[in-house]
Each structure stands twice: as structure tokens, then as C-alpha cells.
Amino acid sequence: MSPKVDPFVQHFRASAPYINAHRGRTFVVMFGGEAIASKDLRTLLYDVALLDSLGVRLVLVAGARPQIDEALARRGEEPRYEGGLRVTDDVALQCVKEAVGANRVELEALLSMGLPNSPMAGARLRVATGNFVIAQPVGVVDGVDYEHTGKPRRIDAEAIRQRLDDGAVVVLTPIGYSATGEAFNISSYDVAAATAVALGADKLIGLLEGRGVVDEAGEVPSQLTPNDAEALLRSGSALGHDVERHLAAAIQACEGGVPRTHLVARQSDGSLLRELFTRDGVGTMVTSETFEGVRAAEQGDVGGILALIEPLEVQGTLVRRSREMLENDIDRFTVIERDGMVVACGALYDYPDEATAELACLVVHPDYRTTGRGDQLLLYLERQCVAQGLRKLFVLTTQTSHWFRERGFDSCDPGDVPEARRAHYDQGRRSKILLKTLR
Ligand SMILES: CC(C)(COP(=O)(O)OP(=O)(O)OC[C@H]1O[C@@H](n2cnc3c(N)ncnc32)[C@H](O)[C@@H]1OP(=O)(O)O)[C@@H](O)C(=O)NCCC(=O)NCCS
Structure with a gap:
């Protein structure tokens, strides 16, 4: 009989091919404002630091929906959504700037702290932010004027690549800037998908709230083709806004040439690492490749x-x-x-x-x-x-x-x-x- 292998040693050996495969690759990781408000943010950033130390080139796209809604509530305003997209009037734009700015500072602070008393003690992350997303207004659609809500017009991929080449983790927010000097609120899902496509990223990774993608049978499908994802979106299942927008971003990324999008439940501890370093993962991979x-x-x-x-x-x-x-x-x-x-x-x-x-x-x-x-x-x-x-x-x-x-x-x-x-x-x-x- 062969000697019993220690489970730790077994897991470490099993993850080795993935450590090699991910080195030097570019991953765009998107998460909602819920992640920033959560007590688990530090754990998530430890895992980000771990990926960085393994040589993964990382772009983080941080949403701010709950923080924007809270800022509106403080002003006695109701958030307004049409077709799943925020209508950003003057007051809402102020709230967007306030919430996105505060989130960015929170992230930069945590990513700068040298991560003492953590599995990544001593790791020092360099963070780069900037005007990488060039926006254009959504305009008036079906009679709705979206005002300061925008969509990505172009991503300055060259500038992002330079920061990644310098060894920085790039942080993007749901704000883009137009050639006329205006700021627009852009859905973070759109920012993430457009950035992954523009960079020719190897992976888009979406950290979802709740259980992640759950199909009609109540299961988390381990793999979907873009067509399967379309069918799920059209099936009438109550997927929820977050899942729907993540699936749409995954389809967009796939069609734009990003080989794999991974949709993973954020709240399950270590899900990002499990998805990336085990053969079967824990989330849903959207890909048109034959897996x-x-x-x-x-x-x-x-x-x-x-x-x-x-x-x-x-x-x-x-x-x-x-x-x-x-x-x-x-x-x-x-x-x-x-x-x-x-x-x-x-x-x-x-x-x-x-x-x-x-x-x-x-x-x-x-x-x-x-x-x-x-x-x-x-x-x-x-x-x-x-x-x-x-x-x-x-x-x-x-x-x-x-x-x-x-x-x-x-x-x-x-x-x-x-x-x-x-x-x-x-x-x-x-x-x-x-x-x-x-x-
Ligand atoms: C036989 C073998 C190829 C089946 O592969 P598999 O992917 O598990 O097969 P399937 O999923 O299509 O079928 C699984 C079913 O077969 C049954 N099964 C597995 N091995 C069996 C065996 N030796 N005798 C009878 N039934 C068996 C399973 O219990 C299961 O039954 P269930 O569906 O009622 O639960 C696999 O068990 C194997 O690799 N065995 C060792 C090698 C071997 O003996 N090869 C054949 C000699 S050439």
C-alpha cells in the first residue's frame, strides 16, 4: 500500500500547476460596494495580496452602489433606477463622488498597511488609480434621461499596462471621465467587462453576493457557455440584479475575447483561491472554450x-x-x-x-x-x-x-x-x- 499523503502536502502539490499557470497573467477582479462595507474586506485583500505575490497582474474594480444609496438617503433622496441602471442627477453625482472617493481611500489604506498579523505579513502592495476609463453619456433612452450616468467609451489600456508592468495593483472605480472634462457614473460591471476586453485579460473574476449563480435546479453550475448564460438570463428565474449584471458582464467579456470569467460567491471564505487553485473550482466559469x-x-x-x-x-x-x-x-x-x-x-x-x-x-x-x-x-x-x-x-x-x-x-x-x-x-x-x- 502506498503511504498516506498529508492533506496539506497533497493540496499544495495539487495547486502547483495553477501557481505556474497564473504567473504573469492579467486578472480583472470585480466586487460590489457590499465587499467594502463588509468585515471580510481584509480577508479578501489578503487573498488579493497573495495573488499579487504569486506574480498575477491585478486590476480591481470596486463598486459603490450601497454607499451611493446611503449618501442619497442622508440627503433625504431616493435612489432612482431605470432598466437596472442608476439615473444620476446632480445630487446623485455628488453622492457618487463622495461614496466612490471614500471607498477608494478605504481600499488604498488597507492595501497599504503591510498586512501585519496576516498570512501576508511583510507584503507591500503598490496601488495605482487614475483616469483610465474614458466615458460617454448614456443619454436619453426610451424617454429616460440618464443625465450623469455614462458608459465606457474607451479604456486607456496602455496606461493600465504601464502601471501593471511597474508592479502595481490597479484600482478602478465606477467613475469615468469624458473628453469634455465631466465625470460620469458608470456601472462597475460595465467598467470591469470593458477593461478585461481592452486589456486582453486572461480572466475576469466576479465576486458575487449570496450563493453566486444558482440555476433553475437550485445548483451552482460549474461551467456555462455564453449561450447557456444567455439562456439562464432569459429563463425568467429570479436571479437577482447582482447575478444578472455579473452574467451579462461575463457574456460581454467572452464575446470580447476574454477566455474565462469566474463568478464566485464572495462571502464563502477563500472562494477566490479555491476557484483559481483547484481543478474543479467552487464557482461558475463562463467560457466558450472546451473545458x-x-x-x-x-x-x-x-x-x-x-x-x-x-x-x-x-x-x-x-x-x-x-x-x-x-x-x-x-x-x-x-x-x-x-x-x-x-x-x-x-x-x-x-x-x-x-x-x-x-x-x-x-x-x-x-x-x-x-x-x-x-x-x-x-x-x-x-x-x-x-x-x-x-x-x-x-x-x-x-x-x-x-x-x-x-x-x-x-x-x-x-x-x-x-x-x-x-x-x-x-x-x-x-x-x-x-x-x-x-x-
Ligand atoms: C468502471 C469505470 C470505468 C466506470 O467509470 P464511471 O465513470 O464511474 O462510470 P459511470 O459513471 O458511467 O457509471 C457508474 C456506475 O457504475 C457502477 N460501477 C462502478 N464500478 C463498478 C464495478 N466494478 N462493477 C459494477 N458496477 C460498477 C457505479 O456504482 C455506478 O453505479 P450507479 O450509477 O448505480 O451509481 C470506473 O469505475 C473505473 O475506472 N474502474 C477501474 C478500472 C476498471 O475496472 N476498468 C475496466 C476494465 S477495462
């Missing part, structure tokens, strides 16, 4: 396949295959790849004269079993056989005969398999032979 898929194996997969099958060879479930054998047979293998990792494999050895193939080495990684991947791979391989004109599929197994029986395989004798294979039948293993006629 997981079935494909023919390539030479580069040999290491991944070996890692998958070796423990089963040690147990005696599978016959031993050397690296050399795998390299020679790699064209026979099909894999399921999940975010760069081989999580399942299977191989077909065909006997065209008998219109038959052997299915071998069907393995699903233990962390990904009982979720239908075995079935998915088997179906894929059966279809491949049929496409090649093969009519029978057989498998030799010592411990999985029931799994195959439930999928249409029947016991058979060594005499039923091609003669060339019979010659190599290992009597000692006493494997059961199961055969399926393909339609």
Missing part, C-alpha cells in the same frame, strides 16, 4: 494516461503496460481531457478481418467516477467501432464484469474472440470475457 472533452490521445498524453492506469496495475485490476508500449499504442487510445488533465482513457485494438475490436484500459480517474464519464467514453468508442465497420466489441475484465453487463455485454468463451487474441489469453489472470454486438 472538458473526449478526443483521440496524442503522444503528450502518455504521462497522463500512465498516472491514471498505474495505481490499477499495482492493484492488479489492469495488465501492466510500459511507457514504451503506451507510446507505440497511443493511436489506439481515446481520452477525456478536463482542463489539461487526462481524467479518463480507453483503448481499442481492432481485428478488421473478424469485424471485431477489443476494448482495453477503460479507466476513469477516481475523483471523477460515477458521474457518467465511463458511459460517455464507452458510447464514444462503440460509435467509433461502428464507423469503422466493426460489429463486435469484447473486453477482458477481472472486477468490472457487472458494469459491462449493465451496458449490454454478455459473457462469452475464449473461443468467441479472434484467434490472434486467444493466443495471448493469460489463463493465470482468469479474466472474464464479455462481448457486445454493436448496432
Whole structure:
């Protein structure tokens, strides 16, 4: 039996590929004013400091909606929203400046404190803010004059990149400036999406209030395509304003070429780190990339396949295959790849004269079993056989005969398999032979 690995060591090792992958990447992280008002702000900023120390180039986009609403309330004014967007009159603009200014100072102060008594003690963050967002007025839409509410006209990506190159964390606020010298209140979701697109960021990360994105089944979907996200927005589910705006920003970012947007529940401790440093994350990733898929194996997969099958060879479930054998047979293998990792494999050895193939080495990684991947791979391989004109599929197994029986395989004798294979039948293993006629 292999020695038990300490869970800490295991987690640290598992996060190593992500530490390498994220170094030098640009992430735009957006959060609402609720995060700034919360007692968890320090914890969030520790995690930001940790990302910075790992070489991630960070742009933070901080919202201020609750603080603006409070400033209005202090003046006896009601906030006014039309179509989810604030209508910013003269008084509201004053409140925006006041609230955004106070939030910015709060963030800069906390990011400057050297983070004593924290997991990031000694870390010193350099913060850059400025007139990076060039705005234009929303104007009059459907008869509503949005006054000082604006939208991003252009993001000064070059200036942001210079600050990032200098090693600073860039902080953006929901204020943009027009070429005529006016300030406009812009939705922070729009600022974040436009900035991620303009910078060609590697990720847009949204920290959501509540549980995050929750679908109609009440689950947090781990992955959505932009089309799925559109469908969820149109489904009529009561998603709430924050989720809707985050999803819309994710779609905009995806369409603008940002490969991945992660939507994560802010209030769950460490969710940002879990999302970024574990394979399965904890939130919802919006991407048009194939995060997981079935494909023919390539030479580069040999290491991944070996890692998958070796423990089963040690147990005696599978016959031993050397690296050399795998390299020679790699064209026979099909894999399921999940975010760069081989999580399942299977191989077909065909006997065209008998219109038959052997299915071998069907393995699903233990962390990904009982979720239908075995079935998915088997179906894929059966279809491949049929496409090649093969009519029978057989498998030799010592411990999985029931799994195959439930999928249409029947016991058979060594005499039923091609003669060339019979010659190599290992009597000692006493494997059961199961055969399926393909339609
Ligand atoms: C067999 C194997 C490929 C199935 O993969 P999987 O992704 O878990 O399969 P699925 O999710 O499609 O099916 C899971 C179902 O099969 C059942 N199952 C898993 N292993 C089984 C076995 N050895 N015998 C009978 N049923 C089994 C599970 O209990 C589950 O049943 P449920 O749906 O009723 O809960 C996987 O368990 C594996 O890698 N096993 C070790 C390698 C092996 O034995 N390979 C076959 C020899 S070539």
C-alpha cells in the first residue's frame, strides 16, 4: 500500500500547476460596494495580496452602489433606477463622488498597511488609480434621461499596462471621465467587462453576493457557455440584479475575447483561491472554450494516461503496460481531457478481418467516477467501432464484469474472440470475457 499523503502536502502539490499557470497573467477582479462595507474586506485583500505575490497582474474594480444609496438617503433622496441602471442627477453625482472617493481611500489604506498579523505579513502592495476609463453619456433612452450616468467609451489600456508592468495593483472605480472634462457614473460591471476586453485579460473574476449563480435546479453550475448564460438570463428565474449584471458582464467579456470569467460567491471564505487553485473550482466559469472533452490521445498524453492506469496495475485490476508500449499504442487510445488533465482513457485494438475490436484500459480517474464519464467514453468508442465497420466489441475484465453487463455485454468463451487474441489469453489472470454486438 502506498503511504498516506498529508492533506496539506497533497493540496499544495495539487495547486502547483495553477501557481505556474497564473504567473504573469492579467486578472480583472470585480466586487460590489457590499465587499467594502463588509468585515471580510481584509480577508479578501489578503487573498488579493497573495495573488499579487504569486506574480498575477491585478486590476480591481470596486463598486459603490450601497454607499451611493446611503449618501442619497442622508440627503433625504431616493435612489432612482431605470432598466437596472442608476439615473444620476446632480445630487446623485455628488453622492457618487463622495461614496466612490471614500471607498477608494478605504481600499488604498488597507492595501497599504503591510498586512501585519496576516498570512501576508511583510507584503507591500503598490496601488495605482487614475483616469483610465474614458466615458460617454448614456443619454436619453426610451424617454429616460440618464443625465450623469455614462458608459465606457474607451479604456486607456496602455496606461493600465504601464502601471501593471511597474508592479502595481490597479484600482478602478465606477467613475469615468469624458473628453469634455465631466465625470460620469458608470456601472462597475460595465467598467470591469470593458477593461478585461481592452486589456486582453486572461480572466475576469466576479465576486458575487449570496450563493453566486444558482440555476433553475437550485445548483451552482460549474461551467456555462455564453449561450447557456444567455439562456439562464432569459429563463425568467429570479436571479437577482447582482447575478444578472455579473452574467451579462461575463457574456460581454467572452464575446470580447476574454477566455474565462469566474463568478464566485464572495462571502464563502477563500472562494477566490479555491476557484483559481483547484481543478474543479467552487464557482461558475463562463467560457466558450472546451473545458472538458473526449478526443483521440496524442503522444503528450502518455504521462497522463500512465498516472491514471498505474495505481490499477499495482492493484492488479489492469495488465501492466510500459511507457514504451503506451507510446507505440497511443493511436489506439481515446481520452477525456478536463482542463489539461487526462481524467479518463480507453483503448481499442481492432481485428478488421473478424469485424471485431477489443476494448482495453477503460479507466476513469477516481475523483471523477460515477458521474457518467465511463458511459460517455464507452458510447464514444462503440460509435467509433461502428464507423469503422466493426460489429463486435469484447473486453477482458477481472472486477468490472457487472458494469459491462449493465451496458449490454454478455459473457462469452475464449473461443468467441479472434484467434490472434486467444493466443495471448493469460489463463493465470482468469479474466472474464464479455462481448457486445454493436448496432
Ligand atoms: C468502471 C469505470 C470505468 C466506470 O467509470 P464511471 O465513470 O464511474 O462510470 P459511470 O459513471 O458511467 O457509471 C457508474 C456506475 O457504475 C457502477 N460501477 C462502478 N464500478 C463498478 C464495478 N466494478 N462493477 C459494477 N458496477 C460498477 C457505479 O456504482 C455506478 O453505479 P450507479 O450509477 O448505480 O451509481 C470506473 O469505475 C473505473 O475506472 N474502474 C477501474 C478500472 C476498471 O475496472 N476498468 C475496466 C476494465 S477495462
